[in-house]
Amino acid sequence: MLNTIDLxxxxxxxxxxxxxxxxxxxxxxxxxxxxxxxxSVVIVLEGWDTAGKSSVIHxxxxxxxxxxxxxxxxxxxxxxxxxxxxxxxxxxxLPEKGQIAIFDHSWYGRVLNDRVEANCTEDEWQRAYxxxxxxxxxxxDFGTIIKKFWLHIDKQExxxxxxxxxxxxxxxxxxTGSDWNDYxxxxxxxxxxxxxxxxxxxxTANWTIVESNSKSYSRIKIIKNIVESLSQELExxxxxxxxxxxxxxxxxxxxx
Amino acid sequence: xLDKIDLNQKVTKxxxxxxxxxxxxxxxxxxxxxFTSNIPIIILLEGWYAxxxxxxxxNLIEPLNPRGFRIISDRKISSDDEKFPWLRKYWxxxxxxxxxxxxxxxxxxxxxxxxxxxxxxxxxWRRSYRDIVEFERTLNDDxxxxxxFFFHINKQEQKRRxxxxxxxxxxxxxxxxxxxxxxxxxxNWMSAYTEIFERTDTEWGPWKIIEATKNxxxxxxxxxxxxxSLENRLRLPYTPLPEFEKPLESLDPEVDLPEISEVKGVEDxxxxxxxxxxxxxxxxxxxxxxxxIDQNQTSSDQEES
Numbered sequence: 118m119l120n121t122i123d124l125x126x127x128x129x130x131x132x133x134x135x136x137x138x139x140x141x142x143x144x145x146x147x148x149x150x151x152x153x154x155x156x157s158v159v160i161v162l163e164g165w166d167t168a169g170k171s172s173v174i175h176x177x178x179x180x181x182x183x184x185x186x187x188x189x190x191x192x193x194x195x196x197x198x199x200x201x202x203x204x205x206x207x208x209x210x211l212p213e214k215g216q217i218a219i220f221d222h223s224w225y226g227r228v229l230n231d232r233v234e235a236n237c238t239e240d241e242w243q244r245a246y247x248x249x250x251x252x253x254x255x256x257x258d259f260g261t262i263i264k265k266f267w268l269h270i271d272k273q274e275x276x277x278x279x280x281x282x283x284x285x286x287x288x289x290x291x292x293t294g295s296d297w298n299d300y301x302x303x304x305x306x307x308x309x310x311x312x313x314x315x316x317x318x319x320x321t322a323n324w325t326i327v328e329s330n331s332k333s334y335s336r337i338k339i340i341k342n343i344v345e346s347l348s349q350e351l352e353x354x355x356x357x358x359x360x361x362x363x364x365x366x367x368x369x370x371x372x373x
Numbered sequence: 374x375l376d377k378i379d380l381n382q383k384v385t386k387x388x389x390x391x392x393x394x395x396x397x398x399x400x401x402x403x404x405x406x407x408f409t410s411n412i413p414i415i416i417l418l419e420g421w422y423a424x425x426x427x428x429x430x431x432n433l434i435e436p437l438n439p440r441g442f443r444i445i446s447d448r449k450i451s452s453d454d455e456k457f458p459w460l461r462k463y464w465x466x467x468x469x470x471x472x473x474x475x476x477x478x479x480x481x482x483x484x485x486x487x488x489x490x491x492x493x494x495x496x497x498w499r500r501s502y503r504d505i506v507e508f509e510r511t512l513n514d515d516x517x518x519x520x521x522f523f524f525h526i527n528k529q530e531q532k533r534r535x536x537x538x539x540x541x542x543x544x545x546x547x548x549x550x551x552x553x554x555x556x557x558x559x560x561n562w563m564s565a566y567t568e569i570f571e572r573t574d575t576e577w578g579p580w581k582i583i584e585a586t587k588n589x590x591x592x593x594x595x596x597x598x599x600x601x602s603l604e605n606r607l608r609l610p611y612t613p614l615p616e617f618e619k620p621l622e623s624l625d626p627e628v629d630l631p632e633i634s635e636v637k638g639v640e641d642x643x644x645x646x647x648x649x650x651x652x653x654x655x656x657x658x659x660x661x662x663x664x665x666i667d668q669n670q671t672s673s674d675q676e677e678s
Binding site: 197200201202204205208209211213214244247248251255256258259261 | 411453455456457458459460461464465467469470471497500504507508511512514515
Protein backbone atom coordinates (compact mmCIF):
# COMPACT_ATOMS: atom_id res chain seq x y z
CA MET A 118 0.00 0.00 0.00
CA LEU A 119 2.70 2.45 0.97
CA ASN A 120 4.93 1.47 -1.96
CA THR A 121 2.65 3.03 -4.50
CA ILE A 122 2.84 6.54 -3.09
CA ASP A 123 4.45 9.29 -5.11
CA LEU A 124 6.66 11.03 -2.58
CA UNK A 125 8.09 13.54 -5.00
CA UNK A 126 5.00 15.74 -4.88
CA UNK A 127 5.77 19.25 -3.75
CA UNK A 128 4.68 22.88 -3.90
CA UNK A 129 6.69 26.02 -4.57
CA UNK A 130 6.95 28.70 -1.90
CA UNK A 131 4.51 31.30 -3.23
CA UNK A 132 1.88 28.76 -4.00
CA UNK A 133 2.26 27.30 -0.54
CA UNK A 134 1.92 30.65 1.18
CA UNK A 135 -1.20 31.60 -0.74
CA UNK A 136 -2.91 28.26 -0.29
CA UNK A 137 -2.09 28.08 3.39
CA UNK A 138 -3.56 31.53 3.95
CA UNK A 139 -6.73 30.66 2.07
CA UNK A 140 -7.34 27.37 3.78
CA UNK A 141 -6.64 28.77 7.21
CA UNK A 142 -9.18 31.49 6.48
CA UNK A 143 -11.67 28.87 5.37
CA UNK A 144 -11.08 26.69 8.40
CA UNK A 145 -11.87 29.33 11.00
CA UNK A 146 -15.63 29.72 10.27
CA UNK A 147 -15.94 25.97 9.83
CA UNK A 148 -14.62 25.44 13.32
CA UNK A 149 -17.17 27.94 14.59
CA UNK A 150 -19.80 25.84 12.83
CA UNK A 151 -18.59 22.77 14.67
CA UNK A 152 -19.31 24.62 17.89
CA UNK A 153 -22.66 25.99 16.73
CA UNK A 154 -23.93 22.72 15.31
CA UNK A 155 -22.72 20.80 18.38
CA UNK A 156 -20.74 18.28 16.41
CA SER A 157 -17.42 16.95 17.60
CA VAL A 158 -14.28 16.34 15.61
CA VAL A 159 -11.39 13.97 16.18
CA ILE A 160 -8.24 14.49 14.13
CA VAL A 161 -5.67 11.72 14.37
CA LEU A 162 -2.13 12.34 13.15
CA GLU A 163 0.06 9.29 12.87
CA GLY A 164 3.34 9.05 11.02
CA TRP A 165 7.03 8.56 11.23
CA ASP A 166 8.80 10.75 13.75
CA THR A 167 10.13 13.88 12.04
CA ALA A 168 7.42 13.55 9.37
CA GLY A 169 6.04 16.91 10.44
CA LYS A 170 3.08 16.13 12.66
CA SER A 171 3.56 18.94 15.14
CA SER A 172 4.25 21.54 12.48
CA VAL A 173 0.97 20.55 10.82
CA ILE A 174 -0.88 20.90 14.11
CA HIS A 175 0.71 24.31 14.48
CA UNK A 176 -0.68 25.35 11.08
CA UNK A 177 -4.13 23.93 11.82
CA UNK A 178 -4.66 25.71 15.10
CA UNK A 179 -3.04 28.98 14.09
CA UNK A 180 -6.20 30.83 13.08
CA UNK A 181 -8.96 28.98 14.92
CA UNK A 182 -10.79 29.83 18.12
CA UNK A 183 -8.63 28.56 21.00
CA UNK A 184 -11.67 27.57 23.09
CA UNK A 185 -12.78 24.97 20.64
CA UNK A 186 -9.81 22.64 20.31
CA UNK A 187 -7.54 20.56 22.50
CA UNK A 188 -4.25 19.04 21.37
CA UNK A 189 -3.13 15.78 22.97
CA UNK A 190 0.42 14.55 22.58
CA UNK A 191 0.26 10.89 23.47
CA UNK A 192 3.17 9.55 25.48
CA UNK A 193 3.71 6.05 26.79
CA UNK A 194 1.03 5.23 29.41
CA UNK A 195 1.67 6.02 33.06
CA UNK A 196 1.07 3.54 35.89
CA UNK A 197 -2.63 4.19 36.31
CA UNK A 198 -3.21 4.02 32.58
CA UNK A 199 -1.25 0.82 32.39
CA UNK A 200 -3.54 -0.85 34.90
CA UNK A 201 -6.53 -0.28 32.62
CA UNK A 202 -7.47 -1.26 29.11
CA UNK A 203 -5.40 0.64 26.53
CA UNK A 204 -8.46 2.45 25.16
CA UNK A 205 -9.41 3.74 28.61
CA UNK A 206 -7.20 6.81 28.47
CA UNK A 207 -8.56 7.76 25.05
CA UNK A 208 -12.16 7.55 26.24
CA UNK A 209 -11.15 10.17 28.80
CA UNK A 210 -9.77 12.46 26.13
CA LEU A 211 -12.71 12.37 23.75
CA PRO A 212 -14.01 15.78 22.69
CA GLU A 213 -17.42 16.78 23.96
CA LYS A 214 -20.09 18.13 21.64
CA GLY A 215 -18.87 21.24 19.85
CA GLN A 216 -15.19 20.52 20.47
CA ILE A 217 -12.21 19.39 18.42
CA ALA A 218 -9.53 17.03 19.69
CA ILE A 219 -6.26 16.70 17.82
CA PHE A 220 -4.23 13.61 18.63
CA ASP A 221 -0.49 13.60 17.96
CA HIS A 222 -0.10 9.82 18.10
CA SER A 223 -3.15 7.94 19.24
CA TRP A 224 -4.75 4.59 20.04
CA TYR A 225 -3.02 3.26 16.93
CA GLY A 226 0.09 3.02 19.05
CA ARG A 227 -1.28 -0.37 20.06
CA VAL A 228 -0.97 -1.82 16.57
CA LEU A 229 2.22 0.12 15.68
CA ASN A 230 4.70 0.76 18.47
CA ASP A 231 3.36 -1.81 20.93
CA ARG A 232 3.36 -4.42 18.20
CA VAL A 233 6.83 -3.63 16.90
CA GLU A 234 8.40 -3.24 20.34
CA ALA A 235 6.57 -6.39 21.54
CA ASN A 236 4.92 -4.52 24.41
CA CYS A 237 1.86 -6.71 23.98
CA THR A 238 1.20 -10.23 22.79
CA GLU A 239 0.17 -11.07 19.26
CA ASP A 240 -3.38 -11.94 20.42
CA GLU A 241 -3.64 -8.51 21.97
CA TRP A 242 -2.70 -6.52 18.90
CA GLN A 243 -4.65 -8.80 16.60
CA ARG A 244 -7.87 -8.14 18.45
CA ALA A 245 -7.02 -4.47 18.76
CA TYR A 246 -8.10 -3.91 15.14
CA UNK A 247 -11.61 -5.04 15.98
CA UNK A 248 -11.68 -3.03 19.20
CA UNK A 249 -10.50 0.11 17.45
CA UNK A 250 -13.05 -0.26 14.67
CA UNK A 251 -15.79 -0.72 17.24
CA UNK A 252 -14.55 2.30 19.19
CA UNK A 253 -14.54 4.51 16.11
CA UNK A 254 -17.93 3.25 14.99
CA UNK A 255 -19.38 4.36 18.31
CA UNK A 256 -17.89 7.79 17.79
CA UNK A 257 -19.31 8.03 14.29
CA ASP A 258 -22.73 6.87 15.50
CA PHE A 259 -22.61 9.66 18.04
CA GLY A 260 -21.97 12.19 15.27
CA THR A 261 -18.24 12.68 15.61
CA ILE A 262 -16.28 13.50 12.47
CA ILE A 263 -13.08 11.45 12.41
CA LYS A 264 -10.14 12.37 10.21
CA LYS A 265 -7.09 10.13 10.24
CA PHE A 266 -3.83 11.00 8.54
CA TRP A 267 -0.74 8.89 7.97
CA LEU A 268 2.26 11.11 7.23
CA HIS A 269 4.64 9.14 5.10
CA ILE A 270 8.28 9.77 4.24
CA ASP A 271 10.82 7.42 2.70
CA LYS A 272 13.66 5.78 4.52
CA GLN A 273 16.40 8.03 3.17
CA GLU A 274 14.47 11.17 4.07
CA UNK A 275 13.82 9.79 7.55
CA UNK A 276 17.53 9.25 8.09
CA UNK A 277 18.40 12.71 6.80
CA UNK A 278 15.92 14.37 9.09
CA UNK A 279 17.07 12.43 12.13
CA UNK A 280 20.64 13.44 11.44
CA UNK A 281 19.64 17.03 10.86
CA UNK A 282 17.76 17.11 14.13
CA UNK A 283 20.68 15.56 15.90
CA UNK A 284 22.79 18.57 14.98
CA UNK A 285 20.29 21.07 16.42
CA UNK A 286 21.47 20.85 19.98
CA UNK A 287 19.21 23.60 21.24
CA UNK A 288 16.02 22.06 19.90
CA UNK A 289 13.51 21.17 22.57
CA UNK A 290 12.72 17.99 20.76
CA UNK A 291 16.08 16.36 20.65
CA UNK A 292 16.42 12.94 19.16
CA THR A 293 16.20 10.10 21.62
CA GLY A 294 17.12 6.49 21.18
CA SER A 295 13.57 5.48 20.39
CA ASP A 296 13.57 7.46 17.16
CA TRP A 297 16.59 5.59 15.86
CA ASN A 298 14.86 2.39 16.95
CA ASP A 299 12.06 3.09 14.53
CA TYR A 300 14.60 3.71 11.81
CA UNK A 301 16.36 0.43 12.42
CA UNK A 302 13.07 -1.45 12.43
CA UNK A 303 11.84 0.31 9.29
CA UNK A 304 10.75 -2.87 7.51
CA UNK A 305 8.81 -4.38 10.41
CA UNK A 306 7.25 -1.02 11.12
CA UNK A 307 6.18 -0.59 7.51
CA UNK A 308 4.50 -3.97 7.61
CA UNK A 309 2.58 -2.93 10.73
CA UNK A 310 1.56 0.33 9.08
CA UNK A 311 0.34 -1.45 5.97
CA UNK A 312 -1.79 -3.82 7.99
CA UNK A 313 -3.19 -0.97 10.06
CA UNK A 314 -4.13 1.01 6.94
CA UNK A 315 -5.90 -2.02 5.50
CA UNK A 316 -7.75 -3.24 8.55
CA UNK A 317 -8.93 0.00 10.14
CA UNK A 318 -10.21 1.74 7.06
CA UNK A 319 -14.02 1.89 7.18
CA UNK A 320 -15.82 4.35 4.91
CA THR A 321 -16.92 6.49 7.84
CA ALA A 322 -13.44 6.85 9.32
CA ASN A 323 -10.95 6.27 6.57
CA TRP A 324 -7.26 6.95 6.40
CA THR A 325 -5.70 9.67 4.28
CA ILE A 326 -2.12 8.95 3.32
CA VAL A 327 -0.11 12.13 3.10
CA GLU A 328 3.09 12.32 1.08
CA SER A 329 5.32 14.23 3.46
CA ASN A 330 8.75 14.35 1.85
CA SER A 331 7.81 17.90 0.98
CA LYS A 332 6.59 19.59 4.15
CA SER A 333 4.73 22.30 2.30
CA TYR A 334 2.80 19.77 0.24
CA SER A 335 1.81 17.67 3.25
CA ARG A 336 0.63 20.64 5.27
CA ILE A 337 -1.55 21.90 2.46
CA LYS A 338 -2.94 18.47 1.76
CA ILE A 339 -3.98 17.91 5.37
CA ILE A 340 -5.55 21.32 5.91
CA LYS A 341 -7.31 21.10 2.57
CA ASN A 342 -8.66 17.68 3.46
CA ILE A 343 -9.94 18.89 6.81
CA VAL A 344 -11.59 21.94 5.26
CA GLU A 345 -13.26 19.92 2.54
CA SER A 346 -14.60 17.17 4.73
CA LEU A 347 -15.78 19.56 7.44
CA SER A 348 -17.64 21.66 4.92
CA GLN A 349 -19.21 18.54 3.48
CA GLU A 350 -20.24 17.16 6.86
CA LEU A 351 -21.47 20.48 8.23
CA GLU A 352 -23.09 21.54 4.94
CA UNK A 353 -21.42 24.90 5.11
CA UNK A 354 -19.46 25.66 1.99
CA UNK A 355 -19.62 29.32 1.01
CA UNK A 356 -16.01 30.02 1.80
CA UNK A 357 -14.51 26.81 0.58
CA UNK A 358 -15.60 27.72 -2.92
CA UNK A 359 -13.56 30.85 -2.70
CA UNK A 360 -10.52 28.91 -1.63
CA UNK A 361 -10.92 26.43 -4.44
CA UNK A 362 -11.35 29.26 -6.92
CA UNK A 363 -8.17 30.82 -5.76
CA UNK A 364 -6.35 27.58 -6.15
CA UNK A 365 -7.52 27.37 -9.72
CA UNK A 366 -6.48 30.94 -10.32
CA UNK A 367 -3.01 30.34 -9.03
CA UNK A 368 -2.73 27.29 -11.22
CA UNK A 369 -3.72 29.37 -14.21
CA UNK A 370 -1.18 32.01 -13.27
CA UNK A 371 1.45 29.38 -13.15
CA UNK A 372 0.51 28.12 -16.56
CA UNK A 373 0.82 31.61 -17.99
CA UNK B 374 -37.95 -17.02 29.25
CA LEU B 375 -38.62 -15.29 32.53
CA ASP B 376 -41.95 -16.98 33.19
CA LYS B 377 -40.35 -20.40 33.43
CA ILE B 378 -38.51 -19.59 36.62
CA ASP B 379 -39.51 -21.09 39.92
CA LEU B 380 -39.86 -18.06 42.10
CA ASN B 381 -40.62 -19.80 45.34
CA GLN B 382 -37.21 -21.10 46.27
CA LYS B 383 -36.15 -20.18 49.73
CA VAL B 384 -33.61 -20.77 52.45
CA THR B 385 -34.60 -21.36 56.03
CA LYS B 386 -33.31 -19.10 58.72
CA UNK B 387 -31.26 -21.76 60.40
CA UNK B 388 -29.61 -22.77 57.16
CA UNK B 389 -28.93 -19.14 56.36
CA UNK B 390 -27.18 -18.61 59.66
CA UNK B 391 -25.18 -21.73 59.19
CA UNK B 392 -24.06 -21.17 55.61
CA UNK B 393 -23.42 -17.45 55.47
CA UNK B 394 -20.27 -17.14 57.62
CA UNK B 395 -18.57 -19.81 55.52
CA UNK B 396 -19.51 -18.01 52.29
CA UNK B 397 -18.31 -14.69 53.67
CA UNK B 398 -15.00 -16.18 54.63
CA UNK B 399 -14.45 -17.61 51.17
CA UNK B 400 -15.55 -14.40 49.43
CA UNK B 401 -13.15 -12.34 51.51
CA UNK B 402 -10.32 -14.70 50.71
CA UNK B 403 -11.18 -14.56 47.01
CA UNK B 404 -11.09 -10.76 47.09
CA UNK B 405 -7.60 -10.74 48.54
CA UNK B 406 -6.45 -13.26 45.95
CA UNK B 407 -7.91 -11.26 43.06
CA PHE B 408 -6.04 -8.23 44.34
CA THR B 409 -2.72 -10.03 44.48
CA SER B 410 -3.22 -11.61 41.07
CA ASN B 411 -4.43 -8.35 39.45
CA ILE B 412 -7.81 -9.52 38.23
CA PRO B 413 -10.37 -6.75 37.76
CA ILE B 414 -13.93 -7.69 38.68
CA ILE B 415 -17.16 -6.09 37.48
CA ILE B 416 -20.49 -6.99 39.06
CA LEU B 417 -23.71 -5.72 37.51
CA LEU B 418 -26.86 -5.67 39.59
CA GLU B 419 -29.95 -5.33 37.45
CA GLY B 420 -33.54 -6.10 38.27
CA TRP B 421 -37.06 -4.94 38.71
CA TYR B 422 -37.81 -2.05 40.99
CA ALA B 423 -38.59 -3.33 44.49
CA UNK B 424 -36.43 -6.40 43.93
CA UNK B 425 -34.47 -5.29 47.02
CA UNK B 426 -31.24 -4.62 45.15
CA UNK B 427 -30.11 -2.29 47.90
CA UNK B 428 -30.36 -4.92 50.59
CA UNK B 429 -28.64 -7.48 48.41
CA UNK B 430 -25.84 -5.01 47.76
CA UNK B 431 -25.49 -4.39 51.47
CA ASN B 432 -25.11 -8.08 52.16
CA LEU B 433 -22.73 -8.57 49.26
CA ILE B 434 -20.20 -5.96 50.35
CA GLU B 435 -20.25 -6.87 54.03
CA PRO B 436 -17.26 -9.24 53.91
CA LEU B 437 -15.28 -7.19 51.39
CA ASN B 438 -12.30 -5.04 52.20
CA PRO B 439 -13.52 -1.48 51.60
CA ARG B 440 -10.25 -0.43 49.98
CA GLY B 441 -10.67 -2.95 47.24
CA PHE B 442 -14.05 -2.06 45.75
CA ARG B 443 -16.17 0.81 44.51
CA ILE B 444 -19.90 1.06 44.02
CA ILE B 445 -21.09 3.01 41.00
CA SER B 446 -24.73 3.90 41.18
CA ASP B 447 -26.42 4.64 37.91
CA ARG B 448 -29.43 6.26 39.49
CA LYS B 449 -27.99 9.72 39.00
CA ILE B 450 -26.76 10.67 35.57
CA SER B 451 -24.98 13.97 35.12
CA SER B 452 -26.09 16.21 32.29
CA ASP B 453 -22.52 16.25 30.98
CA ASP B 454 -22.83 12.65 29.91
CA GLU B 455 -25.06 13.58 27.01
CA LYS B 456 -22.18 15.46 25.46
CA PHE B 457 -20.21 12.27 24.90
CA PRO B 458 -20.74 8.86 23.32
CA TRP B 459 -22.97 6.97 25.70
CA LEU B 460 -20.59 4.26 26.88
CA ARG B 461 -18.00 6.78 28.00
CA LYS B 462 -19.29 7.18 31.55
CA TYR B 463 -19.03 3.43 32.10
CA TRP B 464 -15.60 3.24 30.51
CA UNK B 465 -14.27 5.85 32.91
CA UNK B 466 -15.60 3.94 35.90
CA UNK B 467 -14.02 0.64 34.99
CA UNK B 468 -11.92 -1.00 37.69
CA UNK B 469 -8.14 -1.00 37.59
CA UNK B 470 -6.40 -4.35 37.77
CA UNK B 471 -7.13 -6.04 41.06
CA UNK B 472 -10.06 -3.80 41.86
CA UNK B 473 -13.78 -4.61 42.15
CA UNK B 474 -16.49 -2.34 40.82
CA UNK B 475 -20.13 -3.02 41.52
CA UNK B 476 -22.53 -1.31 39.15
CA UNK B 477 -25.90 -0.74 40.78
CA UNK B 478 -27.73 -0.14 37.53
CA UNK B 479 -25.51 -0.35 34.51
CA UNK B 480 -25.14 0.12 30.77
CA UNK B 481 -28.34 -1.88 30.36
CA UNK B 482 -30.19 1.22 31.45
CA UNK B 483 -29.86 2.31 27.82
CA UNK B 484 -31.88 -0.61 26.47
CA UNK B 485 -34.30 -0.91 29.38
CA UNK B 486 -35.12 2.36 31.12
CA UNK B 487 -34.30 4.74 28.29
CA UNK B 488 -36.06 2.48 25.82
CA UNK B 489 -39.26 2.09 27.79
CA UNK B 490 -39.43 5.74 28.79
CA UNK B 491 -38.78 6.68 25.15
CA UNK B 492 -35.88 8.95 26.11
CA UNK B 493 -33.90 7.97 23.03
CA UNK B 494 -35.23 7.08 19.55
CA UNK B 495 -35.55 3.45 18.56
CA UNK B 496 -32.70 3.67 16.07
CA UNK B 497 -30.29 4.51 18.85
CA TRP B 498 -31.17 1.82 21.36
CA ARG B 499 -31.33 -0.76 18.59
CA ARG B 500 -27.67 -0.28 17.80
CA SER B 501 -26.72 -0.17 21.47
CA TYR B 502 -26.96 -3.96 21.71
CA ARG B 503 -23.99 -4.29 19.40
CA ASP B 504 -22.04 -1.68 21.35
CA ILE B 505 -22.75 -3.55 24.56
CA VAL B 506 -21.76 -6.95 23.21
CA GLU B 507 -18.52 -5.62 21.78
CA PHE B 508 -17.79 -3.67 24.95
CA GLU B 509 -18.20 -6.76 27.10
CA ARG B 510 -16.12 -8.81 24.72
CA THR B 511 -13.34 -6.23 24.91
CA LEU B 512 -13.42 -6.40 28.69
CA ASN B 513 -13.41 -10.17 28.75
CA ASP B 514 -10.49 -10.36 26.33
CA ASP B 515 -8.58 -7.95 28.51
CA UNK B 516 -8.94 -10.20 31.55
CA UNK B 517 -11.91 -8.61 33.28
CA UNK B 518 -14.37 -10.87 35.08
CA UNK B 519 -17.92 -9.84 34.47
CA UNK B 520 -20.90 -10.94 36.55
CA UNK B 521 -24.31 -9.96 35.30
CA PHE B 522 -27.09 -10.58 37.81
CA PHE B 523 -30.74 -10.01 37.13
CA PHE B 524 -33.09 -10.11 40.10
CA HIS B 525 -36.45 -11.36 39.00
CA ILE B 526 -39.77 -11.04 40.77
CA ASN B 527 -43.17 -11.39 39.16
CA LYS B 528 -45.86 -8.81 38.68
CA GLN B 529 -48.00 -9.76 41.68
CA GLU B 530 -44.99 -9.74 43.96
CA GLN B 531 -43.98 -6.30 42.79
CA LYS B 532 -47.49 -5.03 43.39
CA ARG B 533 -47.46 -6.50 46.88
CA ARG B 534 -44.14 -4.88 47.62
CA UNK B 535 -45.40 -1.58 46.33
CA UNK B 536 -48.16 -1.58 48.92
CA UNK B 537 -45.70 -2.66 51.55
CA UNK B 538 -43.45 0.29 50.66
CA UNK B 539 -46.38 2.66 50.99
CA UNK B 540 -46.61 1.82 54.66
CA UNK B 541 -42.86 1.98 55.19
CA UNK B 542 -41.70 5.45 56.30
CA UNK B 543 -38.14 4.68 55.16
CA UNK B 544 -39.05 4.38 51.49
CA UNK B 545 -38.83 7.60 49.52
CA UNK B 546 -41.77 8.81 47.52
CA UNK B 547 -39.66 8.80 44.38
CA UNK B 548 -38.96 5.11 44.73
CA UNK B 549 -42.61 4.31 45.34
CA UNK B 550 -43.55 6.19 42.19
CA UNK B 551 -40.90 4.35 40.23
CA UNK B 552 -42.26 1.01 41.33
CA UNK B 553 -45.79 1.99 40.49
CA UNK B 554 -44.81 3.30 37.07
CA UNK B 555 -43.07 0.08 36.25
CA UNK B 556 -46.00 -1.91 37.58
CA UNK B 557 -48.34 -0.10 35.19
CA UNK B 558 -45.97 -0.63 32.28
CA UNK B 559 -44.90 -4.12 33.25
CA UNK B 560 -45.36 -5.76 29.84
CA ASN B 561 -43.24 -3.19 28.05
CA TRP B 562 -40.46 -3.65 30.55
CA MET B 563 -40.82 -7.39 30.23
CA SER B 564 -40.29 -7.27 26.49
CA ALA B 565 -37.30 -4.95 26.93
CA TYR B 566 -35.70 -7.34 29.42
CA THR B 567 -36.47 -10.37 27.29
CA GLU B 568 -34.74 -8.76 24.36
CA ILE B 569 -31.76 -7.97 26.54
CA PHE B 570 -31.39 -11.62 27.50
CA GLU B 571 -31.78 -12.74 23.91
CA ARG B 572 -29.22 -10.36 22.48
CA THR B 573 -26.62 -9.92 25.16
CA ASP B 574 -26.40 -13.33 26.78
CA THR B 575 -22.99 -14.19 25.35
CA GLU B 576 -20.18 -16.57 25.97
CA TRP B 577 -18.12 -13.77 27.47
CA GLY B 578 -20.96 -12.15 29.42
CA PRO B 579 -23.57 -14.67 30.51
CA TRP B 580 -26.63 -13.48 32.40
CA LYS B 581 -27.43 -14.97 35.77
CA ILE B 582 -31.13 -14.68 36.46
CA ILE B 583 -31.81 -14.94 40.17
CA GLU B 584 -35.17 -15.72 41.71
CA ALA B 585 -35.53 -12.75 43.99
CA THR B 586 -38.76 -13.34 45.83
CA LYS B 587 -36.98 -14.56 48.93
CA ASN B 588 -34.16 -12.37 50.20
CA UNK B 589 -32.15 -15.02 51.96
CA UNK B 590 -32.19 -17.23 48.91
CA UNK B 591 -30.90 -14.42 46.67
CA UNK B 592 -28.05 -13.56 48.97
CA UNK B 593 -26.86 -17.14 49.38
CA UNK B 594 -27.22 -17.74 45.65
CA UNK B 595 -25.21 -14.76 44.39
CA UNK B 596 -22.52 -15.23 47.00
CA UNK B 597 -22.21 -18.81 45.79
CA UNK B 598 -22.11 -17.85 42.12
CA UNK B 599 -19.41 -15.26 42.67
CA UNK B 600 -17.31 -17.48 44.90
CA UNK B 601 -17.37 -20.47 42.56
CA SER B 602 -16.43 -18.49 39.43
CA LEU B 603 -13.71 -16.59 41.25
CA GLU B 604 -12.16 -19.70 42.73
CA ASN B 605 -12.29 -21.31 39.31
CA ARG B 606 -10.53 -18.32 37.76
CA LEU B 607 -7.96 -18.22 40.55
CA ARG B 608 -7.26 -21.92 39.95
CA LEU B 609 -8.04 -22.80 43.55
CA PRO B 610 -8.98 -26.43 44.18
CA TYR B 611 -12.72 -26.94 43.79
CA THR B 612 -14.61 -27.07 47.04
CA PRO B 613 -18.36 -27.48 46.83
CA LEU B 614 -20.54 -24.81 48.36
CA PRO B 615 -22.23 -25.68 51.63
CA GLU B 616 -25.61 -27.21 50.88
CA PHE B 617 -28.57 -25.03 51.58
CA GLU B 618 -31.41 -26.21 49.43
CA LYS B 619 -32.16 -29.45 51.29
CA PRO B 620 -32.79 -28.81 54.96
CA LEU B 621 -30.91 -31.18 57.23
CA GLU B 622 -32.32 -33.05 60.20
CA SER B 623 -29.88 -31.68 62.74
CA LEU B 624 -30.64 -28.12 61.89
CA ASP B 625 -30.11 -26.35 65.15
CA PRO B 626 -27.90 -23.26 64.87
CA GLU B 627 -27.54 -23.18 68.64
CA VAL B 628 -25.71 -26.49 68.54
CA ASP B 629 -23.77 -26.33 65.26
CA LEU B 630 -22.32 -22.87 65.45
CA PRO B 631 -19.55 -22.26 67.98
CA GLU B 632 -20.58 -19.58 70.39
CA ILE B 633 -18.49 -16.44 70.11
CA SER B 634 -18.42 -16.07 73.87
CA GLU B 635 -16.91 -19.52 74.19
CA VAL B 636 -14.16 -18.86 71.69
CA LYS B 637 -13.01 -15.40 72.59
CA GLY B 638 -14.22 -15.05 76.10
CA VAL B 639 -16.32 -11.99 75.31
CA GLU B 640 -19.99 -11.37 75.62
CA ASP B 641 -21.96 -12.56 72.63
CA UNK B 642 -23.88 -9.62 71.21
CA UNK B 643 -24.04 -10.84 67.64
CA UNK B 644 -27.57 -12.16 67.90
CA UNK B 645 -28.94 -8.84 69.00
CA UNK B 646 -27.06 -6.80 66.41
CA UNK B 647 -27.45 -8.99 63.36
CA UNK B 648 -30.99 -8.83 62.22
CA UNK B 649 -31.94 -11.13 59.45
CA UNK B 650 -33.59 -9.61 56.40
CA UNK B 651 -37.30 -10.42 56.44
CA UNK B 652 -38.17 -13.21 54.06
CA UNK B 653 -41.74 -12.22 53.34
CA UNK B 654 -44.39 -9.80 54.42
CA UNK B 655 -46.10 -12.14 56.83
CA UNK B 656 -42.84 -12.86 58.51
CA UNK B 657 -42.04 -9.21 58.94
CA UNK B 658 -45.41 -8.64 60.51
CA UNK B 659 -44.68 -11.26 63.09
CA UNK B 660 -41.08 -10.27 63.54
CA UNK B 661 -41.74 -7.95 66.40
CA UNK B 662 -43.59 -10.65 68.25
CA UNK B 663 -40.86 -13.15 67.52
CA UNK B 664 -38.23 -10.91 68.97
CA UNK B 665 -40.00 -10.82 72.27
CA ILE B 666 -40.52 -14.52 72.65
CA ASP B 667 -37.46 -16.42 71.57
CA GLN B 668 -39.03 -19.80 71.97
CA ASN B 669 -41.78 -19.03 69.52
CA GLN B 670 -39.23 -18.23 66.85
CA THR B 671 -37.29 -21.45 67.12
CA SER B 672 -40.45 -23.52 67.05
CA SER B 673 -41.66 -21.73 63.88
CA ASP B 674 -38.26 -22.43 62.33
CA GLN B 675 -38.63 -26.09 62.98
CA GLU B 676 -42.04 -26.04 61.39
CA GLU B 677 -40.60 -24.43 58.28
CA SER B 678 -37.96 -27.04 57.90
